[in-house]
Amino acid sequence: MADVIGWLSSLILLVTVASQVRKQWLERSGQSVSPWLFVGQTAASLGFTVYSVLVHNWVFTVTNSLLLLSGLTGCVITHHFRKPEPSAAEARHAALWRRRGKLPQGAPARPIREGAE
Numbered sequence: 001m002a003d004v005i006g007w008l009s010s011l012i013l014l015v016t017v018a019s020q021v022r023k024q025w026l027e028r029s030g031q032s033v034s035p036w037l038f039v040g041q042t043a044a045s046l047g048f049t050v051y052s053v054l055v056h057n058w059v060f061t062v063t064n065s066l067l068l069l070s071g072l073t074g075c076v077i078t079h080h081f082r083k084p085e086p087s088a089a090e091a092r093h094a095a096l097w098r099r100r101g102k103l104p105q106g107a108p109a110r111p112i113r114e115g116a117e
Contacts (some may be wrong), residue, residue: 006059014063017041017070024077035078042071 024033045068052060 003059010059010063014066014070017067021070021074021077024074024081029081033074033078035075035082038071038074038078042068042075045071 020033045064049061049064049068052058052064
C-alpha cells in the first residue's frame with residue numbers, strides 16, 4: 001500500500017511540473033518563469049536522485065530522475081525563448097520614432113531579423 005501511495009503522489013507531482021513546462025513551450029515564452037526555478041529544481045532533483053539510489057528507494061529514484069529531466073527541459077525552454085531586453089538607447093530611439101509617428105505602437109524596439117524567431 002505504501003508503494004501505491006508513493007507512485008500516485010509521484011504521478012501527481014510529475015503531471016504538475018510537466019504541465020508548467022508544456023505551458024512554457026506552447027506560449028513560446030520564458031518570461032513568465034524565473035530561470036532560477038528550474039536551476040534550483042535541477043540541482044535539488046539531482047541530489048534527491050543520488051540519495052534515492054543510495055537508499056534503494058525506486059519510487060523516488062524514478063520520480064526524481066524524471067523531475068531532473070523536466071528541470072533540464074525547463075532550463076532549455078526558458079533560455080531558448082527568453083527575449084533580451086532592449087538597451088536603454090534602443091528604447092529611447094523607439095520612443096522617439098513612436099512620438100514622430102514613424103513606429104507603430106507595439107512594434108519591437110529593435111528590428112526583428114529574418115529567421116530570428
